[in-house]
Amino acid sequence: MWQYTLKRIFQGIITIWFIATATFVAMHSVPGDPLSSERATTPAIRANLEERYGLNKPILEQYALYIGSFLKGDFGISFTQRNRQVNDIIREHFPVSATLGILAVTFAALGGVLFGALTALYRNRLPDTIIMFLVILGISVPSFVFAALGQLLLVNINNLLGFSLLPVAGWGTVAHMLIPALVLGMSTMAYVTRLMRSSMLEIIHSDYIRTAKAKGLPAGRIFTRHELRNAILPVVTVLGPAIATITTGGFVVELVFAIPGLGRFFVQAVQQLDYTVIMGTTVFYGAFLVTMVILVDLLYGWIDPRVRVQ
Amino acid sequence: MTSPLLEVSNLHVEFDTYGGTVKAVRGVDFHVDAGKTLAIVGESGCGKSVTVQAMMGLIPMPPGRITQGSARLRGQEILGRSTVDGREVRGAQIGMIFQDPMSSLNPTMSIGDQIAEPLLVHRGYSAAQARARAVELLEMVRIPEAARRAKQYPFEFSGGMLQRAMIAMAISCKPTLLIADEPTTALDVTIQAQILDLLRDLQNETGMALILITHDLGVVARMADEVAVMYAGRIVESGSVEDVFYRSSHPYTVGLKAAMPSNDPQQQHELRPIEGSPPDLFSPPVGCAYAARCPHSMGICQQRPAQLFPVGDAHYARCWLQHPESPHRPAELSLGGHHE
Ligand SMILES: Nc1ncnc2c1ncn2[C@@H]1O[C@H](COP(=O)(O)OP(=O)(O)OP(=O)(O)O)[C@@H](O)[C@H]1O
Numbered sequence: 275m276w277q278y279t280l281k282r283i284f285q286g287i288i289t290i291w292f293i294a295t296a297t298f299v300a301m302h303s304v305p306g307d308p309l310s311s312e313r314a315t316t317p318a319i320r321a322n323l324e325e326r327y328g329l330n331k332p333i334l335e336q337y338a339l340y341i342g343s344f345l346k347g348d349f350g351i352s353f354t355q356r357n358r359q360v361n362d363i364i365r366e367h368f369p370v371s372a373t374l375g376i377l378a379v380t381f382a383a384l385g386g387v388l389f390g391a392l393t394a395l396y397r398n399r400l401p402d403t404i405i406m407f408l409v410i411l412g413i414s415v416p417s418f419v420f421a422a423l424g425q426l427l428l429v430n431i432n433n434l435l436g437f438s439l440l441p442v443a444g445w446g447t448v449a450h451m452l453i454p455a456l457v458l459g460m461s462t463m464a465y466v467t468r469l470m471r472s473s474m475l476e477i478i479h480s481d482y483i484r485t486a487k488a489k490g491l492p493a494g495r496i497f498t499r500h501e502l503r504n505a506i507l508p509v510v511t512v513l514g515p516a517i518a519t520i521t522t523g524g525f526v527v528e529l530v531f532a533i534p535g536l537g538r539f540f541v542q543a544v545q546q547l548d549y550t551v552i553m554g555t556t557v558f559y560g561a562f563l564v565t566m567v568i569l570v571d572l573l574y575g576w577i578d579p580r581v582r583v584q
Numbered sequence: 585m586t587s588p589l590l591e592v593s594n595l596h597v598e599f600d601t602y603g604g605t606v607k608a609v610r611g612v613d614f615h616v617d618a619g620k621t622l623a624i625v626g627e628s629g630c631g632k633s634v635t636v637q638a639m640m641g642l643i644p645m646p647p648g649r650i651t652q653g654s655a656r657l658r659g660q661e662i663l664g665r666s667t668v669d670g671r672e673v674r675g676a677q678i679g680m681i682f683q684d685p686m687s688s689l690n691p692t693m694s695i696g697d698q699i700a701e702p703l704l705v706h707r708g709y710s711a712a713q714a715r716a717r718a719v720e721l722l723e724m725v726r727i728p729e730a731a732r733r734a735k736q737y738p739f740e741f742s743g744g745m746l747q748r749a750m751i752a753m754a755i756s757c758k759p760t761l762l763i764a765d766e767p768t769t770a771l772d773v774t775i776q777a778q779i780l781d782l783l784r785d786l787q788n789e790t791g792m793a794l795i796l797i798t799h800d801l802g803v804v805a806r807m808a809d810e811v812a813v814m815y816a817g818r819i820v821e822s823g824s825v826e827d828v829f830y831r832s833s834h835p836y837t838v839g840l841k842a843a844m845p846s847n848d849p850q851q852q853h854e855l856r857p858i859e860g861s862p863p864d865l866f867s868p869p870v871g872c873a874y875a876a877r878c879p880h881s882m883g884i885c886q887q888r889p890a891q892l893f894p895v896g897d898a899h900y901a902r903c904w905l906q907h908p909e910s911p912h913r914p915a916e917l918s919l920g921g922h923h924e
């Protein structure tokens with residue numbers, strides 16, 4: 275297990291390096307640079323700025339500098355918000371995005387497993403039909419629609435009650451997080467439900483469940499000890515990619531609910547070709563996702579003994 | 585005469601499928617005496633597994649349905665009693681093992697925990713007691729280094745060892761009856777012999793009865809006291825091993841023997857598979873189900889289902905040739921006493 279963990283961490287570091295390089299190459303092959311959006315730059319000022327940010331150096335040297343400062347954990351200074359360190363932007367806004375994302379993934383995983391198991395147990399009966407209809411909705415409707423609808427619903431509920439049950443927008447308390455996280459996790463929850471259902475149906479008809487019945491075990495024990503743990507395995511494998519989808523998809527939800535997350539800065543930075551912010555946030559996101567995927571892999575190994583030993 | 589341990593009578597099982605209703609078991613009677621071995625033999629699809637699964641409450645319903653019949657363990661009805669008496673019966677008084685040990689154990693639970701489960705559920709053992717007992721049971725089924733092995737998972741065991749573990753699990757609550765549904769079909773020949781030896785030794789030690797389902801007449805000869813030959817959802821011949829083998833009274837039994845290779849050099853014969861295939865169980869024939877393949881088929885065989893005729897002491901055959909007024913007397917068939 276230790277060897278496996280170390281191997282995964284090593285692979286993770288390679289992946290992050292790859293992400294950093296790819297971002298660097300992509301950014302420098304896009305026409306224009308951060309200074310081209312500056313108004314009224316004389317060639318002298320421009321040369322000055324290029325000097326200051328190192329943009330006049332050969333591309334390989336820029337690359338070396340850039341990797342070098344990453345190793346020191348320094349993402350540099352923003353081009354467009356002159357006085358802000360990229361590190362500060364991440365430190366301030368990332369925890370918000372991460373909290374929202376983790377909450378959304380938790381909703382998606384727990385809800386998906388629960389609903390998926392229910393639909394399998396009530397196969398082709400009413401609960402199954404209803405949930406599977408909602409699943410199709412959840413998969414096909416984009417998240418900004420849910421975000422808008424969710425917010426509208428909140429407004430109406432609050433109006434109806436005459437007091438604010440849950441805040442409609444903003445950030446700060448757990449109450450602010452619930453609805454945005456639910457909206458953000460919705461399509462993943464639908465996807466996990468469908469996956470869990472088919473996985474569960476397969477396992478219900480497996481030989482070892484027949485064995486469990488032949489042993490005379492009560493249905494509850496068969497469900498928790500034999501069906502759930504095995505049925506959850508395919509769900510765990512999609513959790514890693516799901517975290518990626520959710521954290522990157524968070525921007526729309528952050529915008530609708532006026533949540534001060536990192537997504538907004540990231541999109542702004544791309545529009546303005548703010549090199550340092552793009553690089554910093556991309557690499558940071560990448561590292562975060564890689565870490566999550568490794569954690570999910572380790573979780574998988576913990577659930578499935580066959581992985582643990584190899 | 586003491587009453588048998590298990591008595592199954594007039595068992596009927598059907599399955600609803602898209603193609604119609606499959607009448608998989610169409611009136612099966614048999615009994616098993618305490619401590620004895622009953623072998624059920626017959627071609628693939630004749631309803632052997634469905635018969636025993638019906639007793640164990642393992643028929644998926646729907647699509648399955650037990651339409652008639654009873655199965656009594658020491659006089660107590662067990663059919664359809666999965667929640668009342670059933671829980672006590674399954675896994676406690678009756679243990680069961682299956683054909684494919686590779687897929688019959690939970691891949692994410694340790695072998696020891698799986699063996700301990702029936703003890704926790706049926707016998708109220710504490711977790712520690714059950715775990716210790718699981719190791720003893722693994723020793724009983726002759727798995728070396730049982731304590732270490734108990735902590736391992738199914739993928740770390742070979743097929744033969746998994747079947748031993750299955751046996752340990754099935755006998756953990758000291759059942760009076762063990763049902764083994766083709767326990768050696770998925771294993772190679774040397775392992776097969778070991779598993780059969782193990783089953784017989786355990787039977788001697790514990791005095792449990794055994795229902796052994798198999799295609800292999802060699803296994804029957806080696807293990808069984810009684811034999812029931814099944815064809816198209818019915819038992820066509822039953823009796824002691826000697827009677828069924830040496831005084832075979834149903835053409836299907838004779839056909840099965842001719843199709844089986846023999847290990848005995850003195851009995852070498854040319855293998856003759858039975859021509860044709862079993863009838864369609866969606867609409868079984870009106871008469872004898874074997875009539876279409878039977879070399880001795882008579883007019884009445886097509887028209888009326890054969891009755892069960894006594895051939896000897898506790899030896900029965902479901903065949904019109906056994907009727908006292910039957911015009912045919914095939915030499916290869918042992919006919920009932922009333923013919924002499
Ligand atoms: N779940 C099911 N749904 C529909 N038909 C079934 C089902 N289970 C069994 N049957 C049918 O019942 C009949 C008897 O099957 P069974 O499994 O008892 O045969 P078997 O004698 O055990 O054969 P084998 O030697 O291949 O194990 C078969 O025709 C099969 O198609």
Ligand SMILES: [Mg+2]
Binds near residue numbers: 632633765
């Ligand atoms: Mg079978």
